[in-house]
Amino acid sequence: MRALVLQDGKPQLIDKPRPVPRDDQVLVRMTMAGICNTDLELVRGYMNFAGTLGHELLGVAETGDLRGQRVTCEINFACGKCDWCRRQQPRHCPTRSVLGILEQDGAFADFVVAPRANLHVVPDGVDDLQAVFTEPLAAAFEVLEQVHIQPRDEVVVLGDGKLGLLLAQVIALTGARVLCVGKHDDHLAIARQAGAQTVLFDQWDRTKRDVVIEATGTASGFELAVAATRPGGTVVLKSTVADKASLSLAALVIDEIHVVGSRCGPFAPALRALADGHIDVGAMVGGCFDLSQALDGLDAAAERGALKIVLRA
Amino acid sequence: MRALVLQDGKPQLIDKPRPVPRDDQVLVRMTMAGICNTDLELVRGYMNFAGTLGHELLGVAETGDLRGQRVTCEINFACGKCDWCRRQQPRHCPTRSVLGILEQDGAFADFVVAPRANLHVVPDGVDDLQAVFTEPLAAAFEVLEQVHIQPRDEVVVLGDGKLGLLLAQVIALTGARVLCVGKHDDHLAIARQAGAQTVLFDQWDRTKRDVVIEATGTASGFELAVAATRPGGTVVLKSTVADKASLSLAALVIDEIHVVGSRCGPFAPALRALADGHIDVGAMVGGCFDLSQALDGLDAAAERGALKIVLRA
Numbered sequence: 001m002r003a004l005v006l007q008d009g010k011p012q013l014i015d016k017p018r019p020v021p022r023d024d025q026v027l028v029r030m031t032m033a034g035i036c037n038t039d040l041e042l043v044r045g046y047m048n049f050a051g052t053l054g055h056e057l058l059g060v061a062e063t064g065d066l067r068g069q070r071v072t073c074e075i076n077f078a079c080g081k082c083d084w085c086r087r088q089q090p091r092h093c094p095t096r097s098v099l100g101i102l103e104q105d106g107a108f109a110d111f112v113v114a115p116r117a118n119l120h121v122v123p124d125g126v127d128d129l130q131a132v133f134t135e136p137l138a139a140a141f142e143v144l145e146q147v148h149i150q151p152r153d154e155v156v157v158l159g160d161g162k163l164g165l166l167l168a169q170v171i172a173l174t175g176a177r178v179l180c181v182g183k184h185d186d187h188l189a190i191a192r193q194a195g196a197q198t199v200l201f202d203q204w205d206r207t208k209r210d211v212v213i214e215a216t217g218t219a220s221g222f223e224l225a226v227a228a229t230r231p232g233g234t235v236v237l238k239s240t241v242a243d244k245a246s247l248s249l250a251a252l253v254i255d256e257i258h259v260v261g262s263r264c265g266p267f268a269p270a271l272r273a274l275a276d277g278h279i280d281v282g283a284m285v286g287g288c289f290d291l292s293q294a295l296d297g298l299d300a301a302a303e304r305g306a307l308k309i310v311l312r313a
Numbered sequence: 314m315r316a317l318v319l320q321d322g323k324p325q326l327i328d329k330p331r332p333v334p335r336d337d338q339v340l341v342r343m344t345m346a347g348i349c350n351t352d353l354e355l356v357r358g359y360m361n362f363a364g365t366l367g368h369e370l371l372g373v374a375e376t377g378d379l380r381g382q383r384v385t386c387e388i389n390f391a392c393g394k395c396d397w398c399r400r401q402q403p404r405h406c407p408t409r410s411v412l413g414i415l416e417q418d419g420a421f422a423d424f425v426v427a428p429r430a431n432l433h434v435v436p437d438g439v440d441d442l443q444a445v446f447t448e449p450l451a452a453a454f455e456v457l458e459q460v461h462i463q464p465r466d467e468v469v470v471l472g473d474g475k476l477g478l479l480l481a482q483v484i485a486l487t488g489a490r491v492l493c494v495g496k497h498d499d500h501l502a503i504a505r506q507a508g509a510q511t512v513l514f515d516q517w518d519r520t521k522r523d524v525v526i527e528a529t530g531t532a533s534g535f536e537l538a539v540a541a542t543r544p545g546g547t548v549v550l551k552s553t554v555a556d557k558a559s560l561s562l563a564a565l566v567i568d569e570i571h572v573v574g575s576r577c578g579p580f581a582p583a584l585r586a587l588a589d590g591h592i593d594v595g596a597m598v599g600g601c602f603d604l605s606q607a608l609d610g611l612d613a614a615a616e617r618g619a620l621k622i623v624l625r626a
Binding site: 084089092146219222231232237238239240241243244245246247248249250251252253254255256257258259260261262263 | 397402405459532535544545550551552553554556557558559560561562563564565566567568569570571572573574575576
């Protein structure tokens with residue numbers, strides 16, 4: 001089968017054997033897989049990953065009780081036995097592998113194996129190009145798991161990349177006033193469509209708000225986010241970047257600011273929001289590439305201002 | 314009257330006129346005032362403060378309805394009219410002055426003026442040397458205002474300075490298991506007396522715990538605290554230091570750690586804890602100096618391992 005692997009530090013399209021599922025696993029035939037900024041970071045050396053890339057999977061189950069059904073896949077493959085797993089926190093299982101990120105071959109291949117427990121059936125009303133956004137949309141919903149955003153809160157989403165736009169849409173559902181700050185007016189138009197206010201970064205007045213969600217994908221975004229948060233307010237960190245950030249601790253202490261690191265989220269609410277039509281990601285597709293053109297897809301995803309690039313099998 | 318002022322960047326004991334209270338203020342005759350690490354930071358240039366130092370005040374009201382009563386004084390002097398004040402958050406009033414820290418003459422003087430609203434009567438059963446700890450003890454209680462520490466949590470207090478020891482005592486009241494990590498065995502003995510476990514910094518195994526409270530007074534304590542926090546756990550920042558800290562954002566994001574900046578706290582619970590005997594700060598007094606020897610008191614407070622130095626009028 002075809003697979004886009006990171007090997008000797010370089011992304012390469014190779015032919016490799018189809019994986020064989022263990023008893024607790026399912027073989028999934030990949031239909032679509034989204035390219036994420038994290039994939040580009042991995043190519044740059046983040047996490048020292050080697051193997052098949054890709055963690056935004058939509059496919060069809062080929063084995064087990066889900067055979068023939070469309071599925072998406074939670075990316076943290078947990079042990080199922082440790083304290084974390086028993087506490088229903090498998091995303092923090094210390095011995096987990098992570099699809100296409102940590103010791104686990106990923107979604108940019110014709111076939112993928114995944115634990116049965118990680119698969120979610122896609123509701124009939126959700127088409128493939130919407131369903132392939134389930135994983136990043138779940139990451140946006142994670143903010144609502146962690147932070148109680150109240151309907152009268154004023155929220156800034158810092159960044160109008162793919163994750164920033166999903167965040168703006170999800171937060172707008174809470175009734176809170178959302179201001180999406182970005183650098184691309186065509187991206188900001190997507191946030192406006194979902195009811196968010198928008199402003200170009202250069203014109204942003206930096207008024208302090210209740211909650212600031214940092215999704216710029218840069219280390220420098222953190223200090224910016226802290227400066228735009230009211231006393232007692234909350235900064236949510238969504239950017240996964242390898243760089244270190246510097247910040248004044250006095251700013252956090254004097255204004256008693258809360259900082260919340262935020263990573264992967266729950267799939268069920270994301271699929272419900274897509275099925276109910278509360279979230280529409282149609283405008284966020286930047287292009288589709290056949291898996292055989294996966295390297296071109298990676299290049300397209302790395303272009304400044306690229307929206308979601310999707311690989312198809 | 315006598316006053317220890319910071320003037321031209323240097324602490325000096327001078328004679329200056331007794332302050333005159335406005336209608337909404339009370340004249341307080343200082344009985345005792347504690348020296349805090351923040352005072353030492355101010356002497357080093359933090360906040361560019363100029364004026365009378367001191368923010369841990371115990372005194373006797375000389376005017377108004379409290380005349381003749383022992384009082385302690387909340388340090389944030391708020392406008393009483395803005396959104397923050399109306400939301401009962403005067404400690405974050407943007408136009409506040411702060412006793413002995415920001416545009417407000419402080420407690421190291423024979424007389425101090427303070428708003429009536431900031432004064433708390435000291436219960437009869439609390440002696441002066443306990444009551445003078447009300448302000449820093451309130452700062453320790455602030456952690457319980459901000460973070461729900463559960464009885465089964467495992468908590469680390471990083472630092473065995475004056476604030477660290479108050480934190481260890483307050484957190485131990487919650488039923489949570491507290492480990493105080495420090496560098497002075499005689500300080501750690503005070504934490505043990507309150508029921509905390511203790512370990513010298515060099516022998517600490519750095520097992521990840523639910524909540525880590527950073528009270529080392531150093532910028533480097535932050536990264537240490539993050540590394541000792543379990544996924545989904547909470548770091549509380551209590552150190553006010555001017556230095557910038559560097560940290561890996563990926564650590565916060567991957568482990569979804571919460572960081573909570575924490576400053577001044579509520580006086581009423583602190584006074585209740587002293588009155589009920591739940592907190593005993595007697596062992597934390599490192600020495601008493603008459604106000605006329607205030608400069609010697611500052612020197613004593615700056616010595617490595619100093620406990621609370623108290624000035625008396």
